[in-house]
Amino acid sequence: MTTTAPHPLVAGARRLADGLLAPSAQHVDQHVVPASHIDAVRRSGLLGVCAPEEYGGAGAPDPVAREVAEILAGACCSTWFVQTQHHTPVRLLTKAEPGLPARERLLRPLATGELLAGIAYAHVRSASRTPVRAATERGGVRFDGTVPWYTGWGLNDVMLLAGVTEADEVVFAFVDAREQPGLRPSPPLRLAALTAARTVSVKLDALWVPGDAVVLRTPREEFARLDLPRSTNTSPAVFGVARAALDLLGDTPDERRTADALRARLDEVRTRAYALADHPVPHEHVEERLALRTRAYDLLRAATAAAVVSGGGRATSLDSPAQRLAREGMFLLVQGQTAPVREAHLAALAGL
Ligand SMILES: Cc1cc2nc3c(=O)[nH]c(=O)nc-3n(C[C@H](O)[C@H](O)[C@H](O)COP(=O)(O)OP(=O)(O)OC[C@H]3O[C@@H](n4cnc5c(N)ncnc54)[C@H](O)[C@@H]3O)c2cc1C
Incomplete structure (x- = not known):
């Protein structure tokens, strides 16, 4: 029998998960993701x-990126969530034109983990609301409005911020992730899950960003077209x-049967979902x-419910x-939710 050694980053993620993230996940869940966790992720x-x-x-x-995400999310969903934000800006800069000032300034420090x-862009996915306005001003962009969700406040160095112009273009620009004239965070939001991920809302009042910090400017319709496949794929965190959750089930025949059945179904959905993600x-x-x-959401709910049922009262x-894990599963039901995802999910829940 031949075995293939895991990719070094998968092995690194496993070490980080087993050695640091999983053992402290209960404590982190009730407090905040510590900077030392993020330092460990940077070093890895x-x-x-x-x-x-x-x-x-x-x-x-x-x-490899998906397997790393599965491992981190299963070990400590809050830490996974803080660091997962980072990969969107990295992908955006990777696809940007070589020579673009923001790309040349930021891609290396983001790739090495120095930054x-x-x-702060989920809000531009909503067709009916425009919570953040962008306007060209003095060779740069002025942002006004409220970012409803921004995770990793106090941990992140830079924020990829998006707004919508009068001409219905989406503008993405990099901003220092610190309080400054025109940018004020709320106190950390208190949430039923992932409170530890340091999520705030951010008030923007004439925040001016220089033109060389802009990384993308595209019609909202075109953005929605490019965004659609991203939001319809299943997150590895699920x-x-x-x-x-299934790993929490014990060794009695009942528990083993449930865990084995759900694992088999999860594996099947995972294979098909990832094949489509690679399409x-x-x-x-x-x-x-x-x-x-x-x-995948149905199976996630079943898996976390099985963990609670098998644990009895002490599971609460x-x-x-x-x-x-049940609360983290609840959060994943809405993470990255767009109108088509919401509609399909509600229809499925109605048994349509
Ligand atoms: C703890 C937490 C942290 C987050 N951190 C970040 C972050 O760091 N950065 C970031 O960009 N985002 C973040 N988000 C946002 C997240 O990824 C999702 O995009 C968001 O939770 C789902 O959308 P919403 O609640 O903002 O908007 P919703 O109002 O739920 O809208 C979601 C979609 O459904 C549509 N919709 C809503 N209501 C209706 C309706 N009645 N009929 C038809 N369509 C409808 C909207 O148009 C939109 O497209 C975070 C969310 C949470 C809960």
Whole structure:
């Protein structure tokens, strides 16, 4: 029998998960993701998993990035969530034109983990609301409005901020992730899950960003077209948290039977979802992608419910990983939710 050694970053993620993240996940859940966790992630090279090698990243293929995400999310969903924000700016800069000032200034420090990025852009996915306005001003961009969600405040170095112009263009620009004239964070939001991830809302009042910090300017319709496949694919975190929940089931025949059955179904959905994520035409098979995403949520709910049921009353104690994973699963139901995802999920829940 031949065995293939895991990719070094997968092995690194496993070491980080087993040695640091999983043992402290209960404590982190009730407090905050400590800067020392983020330092450990920086040192591990995982922030550059999908960044180009010529900029100091690992240039690893998507399956490696997904496996790393599963491992981190299953170990400590709050830490996974803080660091997962970083990969969107890295991918955006990687795809940007070589020579673009923001790319040349930021891609290397982001790829090596010298800088950590957060994102403030989910709000531009909403067609009906425009909570953040962008306007060209003095050779740069002026932002006004309220970012409803920004995770990693106090941990991130830079923020990828998006707003919408009068002409219905989406503008993405990098901003220092600190309080400054025109940018004021709320106190950390108190949430039923992932409070530890230091999520705030951010008030923007005539925040001016220089033109060389802009990384993308595109019509909102075009952005929605490019964004659609991204939001319809299943997040690897769903599989990571579901598996962590099933690992809590014990060794009685009842528990083993449930864990084995759910693991088999999860593996099947995972294989199909990842095959579609790798499909060369990202905007094809949207319905199937949505159906798999919804199915993965069903299995996630079943897995976390099984962990609670098998644990009995003590599973509801704040010391119990079962209740934490169930709350993290609840959060994953809405993470990255767009209108098509919401519609497909609600329809599936109605049994349509
Ligand atoms: C703890 C936490 C941290 C987060 N951190 C970040 C972050 O750091 N950066 C970031 O960018 N985002 C972040 N988000 C946002 C997150 O990824 C999702 O995008 C978001 O939770 C889902 O959307 P919403 O609640 O903002 O908007 P919703 O109002 O739920 O809208 C989601 C989508 O559904 C559509 N919709 C809503 N209501 C209706 C309706 N009645 N009929 C039809 N369509 C409808 C909207 O148009 C939109 O497209 C965070 C969310 C949470 C909960």
